[in-house]
Amino acid sequence: MGSLVRENEKDMVCPECGGTNFQQDTSRGEKACSSCGLVITAHHIDQSAEWRAFTKEEKDARARTGAPMSLLIPDKGLSTTISRSMRDASGRALKGNNRAAMYRMRKWQIRSIAHSSEIRNLSIALRELDRLASNLGVSRDAKDTASFIYRKALTKRLVRGRSIEGMMSGAVYIACRMHQTPRQLDELADESISTRREIGKCVRQLIRYLNLKVPIPSATNLIPRVAAELKLEGKTSIRAGTIIADAKKNGITAGKDPGGIAGAAIYIAGILEEDRRTQREIAEAVNVTEVTIRNRYKELARRLNLSTL
């Protein structure tokens, strides 16, 4: 299925303007023409399994058939422990080879327990990832990245002492930024049990200890998603994009909430292109208040000499 889609993409031409460049709006599964904004394909549905398996055993274990496995029972009740007393069943001390063998077995057993606890953690975490990704419309690529980040965090023991949900939310947040489809901390916090504050902490930890380089969220990247949400015409979202580009050149955007900038740009573009949205609608879409939209928009209008406003 995947290859088919990719082949079609290669020689795709926009029926509206004949353009050949397309912008992927992964949050909605939409693809839009870069020059006129026409939405070409909507609703790519991911029909593949949300997990990956490399061996038959793994596949069998994860297929959703067969008796349910409870993740709430540690080791599914099958664990055995080897004591460190180094004595046999009748209490005699072990000697020589036996002793060494027992020591090795114990070591491996401990390792396997540690390993299985990671797997348990991961299976909970990946379920959380699925939930977050589908509720937030996160692309498959970003999802993979999030899962990769989480695994790294797990092996580096960063999850210890923090909630799985918070860490996973942080991983998703970072992954989205890396894929140029930023979500806001508030959006994550709405879907997660964790608070915005906790997620923020996790994000900082992840970036610091995994040495991730994460692009700063830019207002530009917010446009496609918001445009889709507000059903803007193509020309309007393009106009908004150029306004933001101008604003960046003039250095007005530094230190400002990208949501506010994007909102203001869209508001202005709406007026200029006769495709108006109310401040309230926009404010809701970009998660800032109307007041912020107003402030940014007045600032933009003044600094960019947009006299028609």
Added chain:
DNA sequence: AAGACGAAAGTGGTTGA
């Protein structure tokens, strides 16, 4: 009546001593 505007006070996060 809905939308836009702006003042004033409050909040959470960053910075620099």
Added chain:
DNA sequence: TCAACAACTTTCGTCTT
């Protein structure tokens, strides 16, 4: 660790369409 600070929010009264 604390205070200062900028950006943003909340709230609310007023003006405009």
